[in-house]
Amino acid sequence: MQRTRSTAVARALGGACRASSHAAVQRRSMSQALLCVRQQQQGQHQQHRQQLHRSQRAPRVSSVSPGVSSRRHGSSSSSDASGELRKTTLYDFHVARGAKMVPFGGFYMPVQYDDLSVSQSHLFTRAHASLFDVGHMVQRVFRGPGAARFLERITPAAVSALPAYRSTLSAILKEDGSGGIVDDAIISRLGDGTYYVVTNAGCRDKDNAYLDREVARWNAELAPRGLEVTEERLDRGLIALQGPEAAAVLSPLVLGADEDGGALDLRGLLFGQLARARLRLPHKDGAAARSSPVLISRGGYTGEDGFEISVAADEAADVAEALLAAGGPERARLAGLGARDSLRLEAGMCLYGHDIDEATTPVEAGLAWIVPKERRGADAGYYGAEVIARQLVPASKGGQGVARRRVGLLVQGAPAREGADIVVRGGGGGGEEKVGVVTSGCPSPSLGKNIAMGYVKEGLHKVGTEVEVLVRGRPRKAVVAKMPFVPTKYWKGE
Template identity: 35%
Template sequence: MFSDTINKSDLLFKGLVASFQDIALQGLGKVASHHSGKIEINLDEASYAIDTLTMLQEKTVNNLKEEEARELNSLIHYLRMNYLDVLKENQKDSGNSRNSEDTKPNNTNNTEKKENEMKRTPFYKFHKEMGGKLVPFAGFEMPVQYEGINQEHLHVRNKVGVFDVSHMGEFYIKGEDAEKFVSYITCNNPEELGPHGVQYSAFTMPHSGLVDDLLVYKRSDGFLLVVNAANIDKDWQWVNKQKDGFKVELENISDKTAQLAIQGPLAEPLTEKLTGLKLTEVPFYESRDFKMYGENVLLSRTGYTGEDGFELYFSPEIADKVWSDLFEAGKEFNLKPIGLGARDSLRLEMKYCLYGHDIDETTSPLEAGLGWIVKLDKGDFIGKEVLLKQKDEKPKRKLVCITMLDKAIPRQHYKILSVIKEDIGEVTSGIMSPSLNKGIALGYVKTEYSKIGNKVLIEIRDKHFEAEIVKPPFWKSGSHK
């Protein structure tokens, strides 16, 4: 079962990673050079160290403990972000010697703070009261499940459930150039949004990798961007770095915003009862503003489950009242609280990507099947040039839906093989589908193997299990509008 003994090779591996981390940090000017004792930026050295760590990561796939894999992943991620920052700074004021030490103490403080302080959402006490199993997630103590992932999953498919998603991040963008700016930093086109419009989009990088995926809300005075909890700090830095030359004001309102997602075929009558709004008039991916208990509430017909549903944003000050009244109104609908576990299985059955698994800084939206949010006919945006080229050349790999034919459960990082056992890709998310009672997965495969109906093999503990590439989504009877 959970063997967590530390053996010698674990320690050696840790040491090896630490030594390349050290080289990278010296090269990035984050720590003084061991030779001169001074801050000396050497991007070639940093790049070599980061490449070596990436190679180690690739070569040790499936062979690391979950914690080791996570640590290595976040280290590489951190180093890459810093590498890009230093590269940019260097290009901007090349020749100007910068006092890099200024930034160092701040960085260290931030990470230390994060490790010690686990954040709680305004609904924390309700999760405890209702028997939620709380786990650390993106720096928050979040309920992973209440009565069980399968039951909660099916409850959302059949009735209605509520998710506390207050950990998500919210940035407000205002100012004369707000639309131009949002269009420049995201790949979808905010100009297409009507006055109440909402769109799914992503922050693209110059090489077409993704900083994050997000929702963009058109507001009367600008835009609201809703980002992944795990990426709040990174995204905030990223958008602030891009704003030079744009007349915009940015505000990070993540800590001032509570969010609930009410999802399921009964979401509409329940949410009508709670809010007094006529929701038949709110189409899919549109929002409305109204008041509850004298405070502003933003509602949108959106979600991450494949079922009909609404997401509500409001001040944490009214969180207690909203939760209590929601469950009061929810009695006749048998409303239940749903944890992050079922959130993951529900989204996976719909092929909705999860950042950090199916998409990240190394994946292009075109490979991930997100071409529909990449608007190459709009004005300039970060990554456009590379994406135009990729579109011409066709991506070399594709994110596909895979259903197991044998009884087996695919998991992240499992190898995908062709029927004659060539290595053709890797699973990025996998689960025993509660709705279909079959193992299902998302994974990248070489484009030539990505055809619907193609048979593949999934390698699980050195054995090979038969699977098939299927048309998305896995769950086709969702109630979403």
């Protein structure tokens, strides 16, 4: 039965192609995972590895001290009705390979593995390639003659102008017109009237409720005019292969999308593009030595070259095994949430519920670039267009501008964590003035410095501006820095 469902979904993909107030119990999943991540980034790797080896044969789920919670609203729980955490298609694969599992976005997820500390795994990704399980993310397909226009109502993306097999980062916006971000999302066009959208696991419940409501509203208004839209939530695995050697690891396994097709040349697949394919599974025999159709997207969350591969749920472990074998331990290893968090922060990428949320607009978040030129008017037709259009024009040029902006920070001394106040000193010996707050922070393994992301008052966002961050009540010197902290290495051709 599972194989039948997987084949049906694969055929659908082949034929066409990440709340403002959550309860405290819903916040704990994200908070626990991030606390574990950041504790391990503080040099406690050896102690953790010793503990891991003592319990290697049992699933490990970390715990954190009571009273530690997310400063902002965290991810909503994605557990089932009984409150149990869910498992991705690779759960047993992780446990068998010495993963330390933590609650994250309603799932059991690996935070690190026995063979490398978090910082070692981070640096391995920057030098070689790491395999991340991102199967907790929600994969959706929108279809129908109204699909593009529907997505253009709930996001600022120019979906109708998106070429086939191209993707764009966007934001699902609140229907109240405030411009607040319900979730961030990757939108990909697979064919006429078919769009593949990936959203965040931690926002699953509220996103599902939002989309159910909005699809029903759209169809009530516009289906009679021939603009019906449907949404399907896919039960598939999702694997990210990230790092400068990702293409070299994946290439020997990639076949054409058809049974008799030749190999797909990854050199022609650029950042932001997608392709249908099949994968060789050398450790399998006969017909099983080829996967069912997969969807390969070039991009990722680390700033490195890489791919995200949507696979049939019952083939995810085989694909992961084939990728690790193709690279060997010198070029490809498993990595968990610990490395993923520090990699994305070095790349200047937002984590929903921390760096962006329903009280934040794309302009405040430094994401104005996701609003294309043709959709920058107040009459663009998406939720919050009037607010965002005013914010896009600085007050000095007659617009509204914004009162705060997301910035990067280099922090001296102890690392700044989420919730730390950003302050400036008053002149003439005056006291300190709070001008912002840190939303993410960790030691950077690549730079050997403490980095952070946060929001500061408009006017203090320019690179080189000196501020202070209160770390455990003590002021630490900091300077506004350009993001990404580490240059991105996306593949855009020779």
